[in-house]
Amino acid sequence: MDERKRRMIQNRITPIDLFKLTPKTNCGQCGQPTCLAYATQAVVGEIPLGSCPHLDSQGLEGLQSRLDRQLEAGIGRKREGFEKTLEFLRAELAGWDLEALGPHLGAEVERDPHTGRVRLTLPYLDDVVHISPSDVVSLSDREINPWEKIFLFNYVIGGAVEPSGIWVGMESLPNSISKIKSLRSHCEEPLAKAFPSDRYALARAASPWFVELEADDGGADWAGQCRVLPKVPLRLLWWAEDPQDGFPARVKFLFDERVLETLDLESLLFACEQVTERIMKRHSQGRS
């Protein structure tokens, strides 16, 4: 590797560098669900740096030319962006006392038989994962993607509180305005469109993760509850379309009132996206 490229790699703009310049409000104006998503996408040239209207325009010029040079030199591929974020979270996690934290997270604490280091065993949707500062590994040998690793590290770092048992919509959670739109367009509307009238099709597609509820307070035609992580339950309510009155099908996610003491809003949205993706995938496989 030549000296110029080595220097460029050392001084490259990373997603974390860019993330630190954002206001971290996750307003969604850049078209990304979170500031972290914006930073990881912009740094690899997937979206323009200027997509975020809240960055200082003068500083942006210098940043843009540095970024152009590093992308031209082939530095900053997508994978590297995720890796940089994970590196940051791993370093954070290394300073936490996992043994003390485990019971609060609903995790089992054990020692890795190979390294002797403490690791957590956590149920995650229909999987079980080992989490240690060095990695997240699925016990079912499924590949855990970098976004899931970031989500799971965030759960551990954020700590967790006991759910209150009181269910609310996202609109009742503080500072959630930008996320409500994303939840609707990424999750609730696609699900309503995929399941306009057949409650059994929805119940079937959701069955690996959701337990059907006998009754719910909102008068939904179907309601189910799933546990994304031990302290993160979710509810899904579904109303069938009413062609006579011209009402389309409707879906709504409900959360525990205390969920933001456990997860940040962007992680919560990610959890809903994971659930939606799995239901949609199972539904389309069932039809093919």
Ligand code: SF4
């Ligand atoms: S536009 Fe994007 S990067 Fe900028 S503050 Fe809003 S979510 Fe964050």
